[in-house]
Amino acid sequence: MDSCVVRFAPSPSGYLHIGGARTAIFNWLYARKHGGRFILRIEDTDATRSSEASVQGILDGLRWLGLDWDAGPFFQSRHLDDHRAAVERLLARGHAYRCFCAREALEAKREAARAAKQTYRYDGACRRLTADRIAALTAEGRAHVVRFKVPRGDGAVAFDDRVYGRVVKRLDDIEDFVLMRTNGQPLYVLANAVDDIRDGVTHVIRGQDGLANTPKQVLIYQALGASLPVFAHMSLTLDPQKAKISKRRHGEHVAIHYYREQGFLPWAMVNFLVLLGWATTDARELFTPQELVAAFDLEGIGRTNSVFHIQPDDPKFITDPKLLSINAHYLRSMPIAALRPHVKARLTAEGLWQADFDGARREWFDQTVDLIRARFHRLTDFATYGRAYFDDAYAMDPDAVARHLQQQPDAARWMPALADTLVGVEPFDAASVEAALRAFLGQWGIKPGQLVNGVRTAVTGQAVGPDLIQVLVCIGRERVVTRLRRAIDSL
Missing domain, CATH: 1.10.8 (Helicase, Ruva Protein; domain 3)
Structure with missing residues (x-):
């Protein structure tokens, strides 16, 4: 038996974004840490928002990040019978009831509450319908939803969250919430719980925005006679203005595929995202995959929201500087x-x-x-x-050309001569090239910086780069000589 079962259950209404990827990473790490199962479930019951392209984008994003799943992808829409069967059980056991209230009547009550500056909560008008009345309305073909019958009284729903501790919600503060729409489609609060029960999910690790629905889902678990999973709600990720990261607000700058296209390494992305809201006791920030799996625990998830410093208007630092730094570290060290x-x-x-x-x-x-x-x-x-x-x-950096070629009039004399000198260097290796350059400097009386910067600009188009001797040997005699002679056209 698996020690734990976790799941990532995205809605395929767009690309995989960093918030969803972060949730997937936390679940994947927990499963790998404890030898459990990581399930991928696509919650696609909303046909108006779901698309095959979005599903493929989610799968591609997870694969690029290196997050392999052990089961799935399962599609929620293929388990509607399970959701409807659960509703029937809840109706039969007295935990749910059919609500025939017209949408217009409910909206009028909602407007009245708003005008009175009161919080609207469904008043349970259909909660007291008799069996005969329900049968009559059903026979008339009256449209209805199914609502959960929240117990009334002084009680409360309580559960322990691994991040936020003990959570208590008074029953009187929970309205009789809808489980199934008039068209027979289940709402998220029901379908998600029923799927987790069926899949044997032992740990629900998700964003803090799911915390509000959890008391309702606890009621569903209890009414269906199912054991509660362990809940762990992750703090949210915000932008620099402290608004929640979202596809609608931030566009592709929060899409995983954007970072793939912009040249980020998969593990650098994982390493960065896990640091948004999680930390070790020793404040480490760089991990190999094996190190991160070993270090990860739910206790490291903080309650304080993290900030993703996206900078879409900065052409150089296109994203969070820490992500750029982590990516550079892996580029240089892997x-x-x-x-x-x-x-x-x-x-x-x-x-x-x-x-x-x-x-x-x-x-x-x-x-x-x-x-x-x-x-x-x-x-x-x-x-x-x-x-x-x-x-x-290759492109020539105009600033480098202006500073190190055009503003150095002597380069028009010595650069062709240097090209002629390098033609005769044999072998064309680091020691021989360095000796030739030193002799050339003495012969022409050129400052070392003038030669280094001018030659680097001529042969690479850039003002900065690795050691010049290594650059020349790497590019090779023929190409170096050609580029030095061609650089005269820039003077």
Whole structure:
């Protein structure tokens, strides 16, 4: 028997966003930590909002993040019979009743309460209908919903939450809530509970916004004679203005696929998202997958809402600086063998991949990636700032050209001469190239900074980068010489 069963149950009404991904990560970590099962369930009963494209987006997002599931994906819409059967059991046991109140009448009562500045709660008008009256209204074909019959009196619903502690809700503060619509479709509060009971879910780990529904679901569990799962409600993730992160408000800047397209590594994304609202006692922030599974526990989830510092209007820091920092850490430190497929995919997408990077020049490719990654933050940097290493058609940074070429008039004299010098360097390795540059400096009386910055700009298009000697050896004699001579056109 599994030690625990958890689930991720998204609604397929759009892409997988960071809030949903964070919930999936917490559940996945808990299952892996305790040797349990992680179930994927698609809650698609709202046909007007669900789509196959959204389902595929959720699956693709989870796979990209590396979150494998043990069962599913199950589709809630295929278990409507279970939901309706549960409603019938609740009706038969006296825990639910049919409500024939017209929508217009309910709206009028709601408006009256609003005008009186009172909180509206269904008054239970149909709670007292006799069996004969119910039969007569049903025979007339009168539309009705099914409501849960909340016990009345001085009692309360109480449960323990692993994050928020003991939660108590007075019964008198809970209205007789709807379980099933007039069209026979179950509401979330019922379907979600019935599915969790059927799937044997032992731990419900979800966002704090689900806490309001939990007392109602506890009542459903109890009425159906089912054991309560362990509840753990995660604090919310907010934007810098302290508004809840949402698809509608923030668009694709909170979509998982956006970060994939923008050159973020899957594990860097996981590592960052888990830090939104969770922490270890030793305040560590960087983990391998194995370390994070071992360290994760529900006690580390905080009650204080976290902030995701999205910066959609900043072209350089397009997202939370901490995410950029974590991604840069993994770009610079992960084994080249592990990084290679990600760089290959990015260069392929940009039309920069060459077949011999997997063949005769494989070693050169790996050494080049290792050389240039130190200053990079995203995979996209390999195709932009690093383009000159993989292709001869690369952009020249106008500021670098102006400062290190156009504002250095002597470069028009010494750069062609340096190209001629490098033609004769043999072998073209670090020691020989360094010796040639030192001799050239002495011969021409050029300042080291002037030569280094001018040559780097000419051969890479950038003002900054790795050690110049390593850059020249990496790019190779023929391409270096050609680029130095071509740079004269910029002067």
